[in-house]
Amino acid sequence: MSEHSFATRAIHAGQAPDPITGAIIPPIYQASTHVQDGIGGFREGFEYNRAGNPTRSSLETQLAALEGGVEALSFASGLAAEDALLRGILKPGDHVLLGNDVYGGTYRLLTKVLAPWGIETTTVELADAEAIRAAIRPETKIVWLETPSNPLLKIVDIAQIAEIAHAAGLTVVVDNTFASPALQQPLALGADLVVHSTTKYLGGHSDVLGGAVVFGDDRHFDQVKFQQFAVGAVSAPLDAWLTTRGIKTLAVRMRQHSENAQAIAEWAESRPEFADVFYPGLASHAGNEIAAKQMSGFGGMLSLGLSAGADAARAFAESTSLFQLAESLGGVESLIGYPPEMTHASVRGTALAVPENIVRLSVGIEDVSDLIADLEQGLERLAR
Numbered sequence: 001m002s003e004h005s006f007a008t009r010a011i012h013a014g015q016a017p018d019p020i021t022g023a024i025i026p027p028i029y030q031a032s033t034h035v036q037d038g039i040g041g042f043r044e045g046f047e048y049n050r051a052g053n054p055t056r057s058s059l060e061t062q063l064a065a066l067e068g069g070v071e072a073l074s075f076a077s078g079l080a081a082e083d084a085l086l087r088g089i090l091k092p093g094d095h096v097l098l099g100n101d102v103y104g105g106t107y108r109l110l111t112k113v114l115a116p117w118g119i120e121t122t123t124v125e126l127a128d129a130e131a132i133r134a135a136i137r138p139e140t141k142i143v144w145l146e147t148p149s150n151p152l153l154k155i156v157d158i159a160q161i162a163e164i165a166h167a168a169g170l171t172v173v174v175d176n177t178f179a180s181p182a183l184q185q186p187l188a189l190g191a192d193l194v195v196h197s198t199t200k201y202l203g204g205h206s207d208v209l210g211g212a213v214v215f216g217d218d219r220h221f222d223q224v225k226f227q228q229f230a231v232g233a234v235s236a237p238l239d240a241w242l243t244t245r246g247i248k249t250l251a252v253r254m255r256q257h258s259e260n261a262q263a264i265a266e267w268a269e270s271r272p273e274f275a276d277v278f279y280p281g282l283a284s285h286a287g288n289e290i291a292a293k294q295m296s297g298f299g300g301m302l303s304l305g306l307s308a309g310a311d312a313a314r315a316f317a318e319s320t321s322l323f324q325l326a327e328s329l330g331g332v333e334s335l336i337g338y339p340p341e342m343t344h345a346s347v348r349g350t351a352l353a354v355p356e357n358i359v360r361l362s363v364g365i366e367d368v369s370d371l372i373a374d375l376e377q378g379l380e381r382l383a384r
């Protein structure tokens, strides 16, 4: 499969027709256990669902192929994947360097769940190479980054950070949820591991929760696989199947998400109601150059800073109709949110707090003129 280009791999990797019936789509193996041909005689290695399931395997093969990894593991949620990765690799006393604008749930996992078990975490501005070097300690094991970041769409140079981290013997983890492998492939840029909330663009239809770890080489695979098996936060067969189905259209969806978001960002830049437009596809965005170098498109996420301040941002988030007010992102339908009280409520007042005057858009793949008209009527309602 690896000789094929991305869009082809997304459709065919791990998706061979059923060998018995020829059904073009592999079935959903909705079974908890597999009959053995004599004790220990496992067919294709399958024994019990927590240890392995053919539908989950088919998704894991697809995920590894998309990111150019050697293996992938799929989980019940993005945070379950992150937890298995961290506990698989780290031991008490170890230290993690975390980008200072990563997903709030990642910060919460490290500082509220894993800290009591002896894992230390420091947040750092990853755009500052000197700050990274200065924050590395003898106990540091992992540098964890997210680009584009949430909700300010900050871009960091994956290759540069990988170089600094590898010089100190650290493992580089990239949360690639916002870009998806259709637009950015961190392993090829030097990262060691990629994590995903497949709930977002990979699933793509807001109908399933899931997560994944993709491995650039074999070093950490056994430890994380053991966590998956021993703890059991696996993806259920139907969820895995829905995710494989979503992934098949990832390439075309990401093209349209990016095209729509670019048009909305350019429209928003022309409107005085917005003091700031955070979108890496704009020449005015600080990360535009690096994004153009490491991404093949700028994605569907953008944030808008309301000139009139926090109350206006809150009101705007409640004034649109096609852009529906909801958490999450990455589905075909457009969403709007007010990060300080929604996605980023748990980091309000911490080092990861976000500006109070922003709304975040997950731009869907509806017709972009309808989307812009919806935002325009939202602004008109604000003015009334």
Ligand SMILES: *Cc1c(COP(=O)(O)O)cnc(C)c1O
Pocket: 077, 078, 079, 080, 103, 105, 146, 150, 175, 177, 178, 196, 197, 198, 199, 200, 209, 210, 211
């Ligand atoms: C949603 C999200 C997660 C967590 O994933 P869940 O599937 O909700 O557990 C992690 N990272 C990013 C960037 C996300 O957007």
